[in-house]
Amino acid sequence: MNTSLSFNNLRQQTVLTVYAHADDEVLPAAGTLSLMSKAGWSIRCLILTDGNYSSSSIKGTRHQEAEAAGKIIGATYEFYAFEECNFSTQAVIKVTEEAIKSWKPDLIITHAPQPEKYGHRDHEVCAIAVSNVATRKNIPLWYSAPPVFLRGFEPNFFVDITTVIDEKISAIQCYESEEEKSFMQLDAILVLSRFWARELGQKDGYFEAFEISRQWVGASFFTALNHVKTES
Numbered sequence: 001m002n003t004s005l006s007f008n009n010l011r012q013q014t015v016l017t018v019y020a021h022a023d024d025e026v027l028p029a030a031g032t033l034s035l036m037s038k039a040g041w042s043i044r045c046l047i048l049t050d051g052n053y054s055s056s057s058i059k060g061t062r063h064q065e066a067e068a069a070g071k072i073i074g075a076t077y078e079f080y081a082f083e084e085c086n087f088s089t090q091a092v093i094k095v096t097e098e099a100i101k102s103w104k105p106d107l108i109i110t111h112a113p114q115p116e117k118y119g120h121r122d123h124e125v126c127a128i129a130v131s132n133v134a135t136r137k138n139i140p141l142w143y144s145a146p147p148v149f150l151r152g153f154e155p156n157f158f159v160d161i162t163t164v165i166d167e168k169i170s171a172i173q174c175y176e177s178e179e180e181k182s183f184m185q186l187d188a189i190l191v192l193s194r195f196w197a198r199e200l201g202q203k204d205g206y207f208e209a210f211e212i213s214r215q216w217v218g219a220s221f222f223t224a225l226n227h228v229k230t231e232s
């Protein structure tokens with residue numbers, strides 16, 4: 001299996017995202033996933049729980065909401081129904097290994113591991129399990145920004161999502177059952193996207209931030225970068 005990011009379109013690249021709850025994928029990464037899908041990548045989102053333990057009064061719709069978001073950003077989903085706050089690292093390792101076997105991802109994106117007390121328990125378990133698998137199988141791994149409390153998140157890779165900000169907003173708005181939550185408020189999400197732009201010295205635009213945990217590239221990566229520079 002070729003697990004390097006070649007960026008040269010010799011074959012379709014596949015990204016696998018593994019998140020605890022449906023909506024965890026769009027908040028930090030909808031723009032990037034949308035750009036990848038427009039570039040011909042295959043986007044596979046694995047969601048571990050069904051969201052029925054959420055404090056939202058609307059129950060049982062999270063998977064449908066995810067499918068709707070997936071249509072906007074070009075992603076397909078696979079759902080598990082692990083009990084929230086009660087699934088094990090071993091269980092996540094098992095389903096991640098199965099997903100890798102099926103989809104042979106070139107890149108995995110998941111929650112950022114955070115210091116204890118800051119991260120959601122389910123995000124923590126997911127981050128640790130997926131990191132374990134990606135490391136053992138030598139697959140590039142990026143962490144996305146936590147929905148709240150950024151402690152412990154050390155972004156070192158930023159994606160300009162300005163051209164797809166409308167898709168990101170639309171994908172987030174698919175999650176009607178979660179719209180009352182503070183971390184789902186669009187103005188705050190846009191502010192954070194602008195904050196990442198400011199961190200890069202950009203006066204305009206919207207960015208998403210990732211922390212590269214593990215990455216390796218093939219020789220063609222450098223040719224592809226030349227190509228990007230010529231286009232910009």
Ligand SMILES: [Zn+2]
Pocket residue numbers: 020021024120123
């Ligand atoms: Zn979550």
